[in-house]
Amino acid sequence: MNSAKNISDRVKEANIQLHDRDADIYDEKNPAHYEYVTQHRIAEVLEIIRKESGDGRLLDAGCGTGNILGAAKGLFRQRAGFDISLEMCRIARQKSTDVACADFDFIPFANEIFDGVAAFSVAHHLYQQDRLFKEVFRVLKKGGFFYADYDPNFFNRNTRSGRAYASFYRWLMKIKNVKSSGESFLEEGEGYGKGELSLAELAEYGRSVQRGLNPVTVKKQLLNIGFREVKIFYHDDFSSLSFRREKRWKFRMLMKVWSLLMLKSNCDFLPYFLTLAKK
16 A cells, blocks of 8 residues: 555656646647647537536646636636646636646545536546546536546557557558657656656656556446446547547548458557546
8 A cells, every 4th residue: 555655646746747847838749639630529528518417617637738728618607627737737727717736636626516527638647547537526516527538548559459550550650751749758768766767657657657548447447436427439639529520531431441450349449548427
């Protein structure tokens, strides 16, 4: 237990240090978060929450510089957020004044007051994702939605079909002469000491150590906590949950073909996954 607590504390401290330091350039270092396809997908999911749960209160958990807070403007009557990094909160307050500095051990809001909770590119920064899920469940109203997205998919890095897709994608990007635009923290080399995880690796523990989050495990955890419905959507920066509304429909069609070649009934080999859970 003490060992787990020590790792958890180190992961938190790494996230504080890294995000405090990089707050002013975070958006610049993560352009994929603000590309049209990503923003279109976010807007679509927020609209689903607004229509099915209500347009009252939305919480941006791990709000960073306020990506979700900005996207939700005009959709919800109240937008609140929190982040473990004080410097990220400082920037996020430009998009909503209701922003607190806190971590996920206890979300600083009362029980059952939010119609929706979003955690965009957050869960893989945690040592124990189930703590986030339990707190989200606590602050959500009955019928409210939890939306998580842009978390690295375990099956992409750790299965034969995932590795085959990664090789195919690199080949495709080389032909198109396009550089991958994924998150850049793990490209850095800051370290705590010889043989230890770097600051960046600790800050993205779910990506670097856990080698991605297992969507099957995530779904099971959410159902065990009490969520009634949990849907997983695998994607590679798709713009929509629906193929009919997909802006990159040719690329998505190619992924369908690749899935058939891999003898897969779904595209669980794609690098990211989106979670939509109803309480």
